[in-house]
Amino acid sequence: MKSRIILYIALFLGVFSLSTSAIFVKLANAPSSITAFYRLFFTALLLLPFLLLNKGNRQELFSLSKQQWALGLLSGLFLAMHYVLWFESLNYTSVASSTVIVTLQPLFSISGGYFLFKERFSRGAIAGCFIAIIGCFIIGWGDFQVSDQALFGDLLAFIAAGIITAYFFIGQYIRKNLSVIPYSFLGYVSSAFFLAIYAFSQQISFTNYSLQTWKSFIGLACIATILGQMIFNWLLKWVSTSVISMSILGETIGTCVLAYFILDEVISLQQGIGIMIILVGLALFLFQKNKAYKKHDSSSAV
Numbered sequence: 001m002k003s004r005i006i007l008y009i010a011l012f013l014g015v016f017s018l019s020t021s022a023i024f025v026k027l028a029n030a031p032s033s034i035t036a037f038y039r040l041f042f043t044a045l046l047l048l049p050f051l052l053l054n055k056g057n058r059q060e061l062f063s064l065s066k067q068q069w070a071l072g073l074l075s076g077l078f079l080a081m082h083y084v085l086w087f088e089s090l091n092y093t094s095v096a097s098s099t100v101i102v103t104l105q106p107l108f109s110i111s112g113g114y115f116l117f118k119e120r121f122s123r124g125a126i127a128g129c130f131i132a133i134i135g136c137f138i139i140g141w142g143d144f145q146v147s148d149q150a151l152f153g154d155l156l157a158f159i160a161a162g163i164i165t166a167y168f169f170i171g172q173y174i175r176k177n178l179s180v181i182p183y184s185f186l187g188y189v190s191s192a193f194f195l196a197i198y199a200f201s202q203q204i205s206f207t208n209y210s211l212q213t214w215k216s217f218i219g220l221a222c223i224a225t226i227l228g229q230m231i232f233n234w235l236l237k238w239v240s241t242s243v244i245s246m247s248i249l250g251e252t253i254g255t256c257v258l259a260y261f262i263l264d265e266v267i268s269l270q271q272g273i274g275i276m277i278i279l280v281g282l283a284l285f286l287f288q289k290n291k292a293y294k295k296h297d298s299s300s301a302v
Contacts, residue, residue: 010231017223021228023263024223033083035216036087038221043230047181051181075171077191102161122288124287127284180234253278
């Protein structure tokens, strides 16, 4: 068991790094499916030396059971589906609406954690979850649209939230017996493959993009994925999907702050209130979960 301080520091780094996603996507002048493809393709390329030059990682990958191969490929499919549905939702509804609804994944993770992993939550932890979600809605409330088309986009985003939660649940299960490099490499390669098929079916060009766009692809791979999402993959061996999903709500805060400094976007009073509410909710949830961990550790020692 890793030190909880180290785990929470890693969790903070992962959330902050993931917060750069929206910034890089906004700077990249390319179709969403291409942006997602190169994000995962470049990540897989960066992981390849660590896989091939490390004997332990190679042996793990080549000795995977059929179940592990199937789950690894399924996680890649879920990740690709998440990106496709989320990006597609942006064609029907606003960015704020889509992003806020995607962050509803804690609702799925808490339900799934209860039934799949027998995870129990105190009333305080559940209250913290809903407080943080309310904060997300406050940030995006002014941009919500009411129309049949917008509702369809919101539905796509909601499904995307459920699918990315399923991705993390697979990781929580498979990471118990598989190192982070083989697991992540398999998932990212398969996801890039599925995204390539999707982009090809849409007859989208894979080349002819500006230098800034290529830099954004690399930034997505190095920062948002390796220092963000992959840290979550590493944490799944010790931290539950529910904790990670809750922490990802902090991405909304990080994106607002980074947009202020990088894109000169103003943080409104409404966004500021939403940020404070999210922080209160996250603090309450993590405090309650940490209290539960300490109680479990002390009872195990007896």
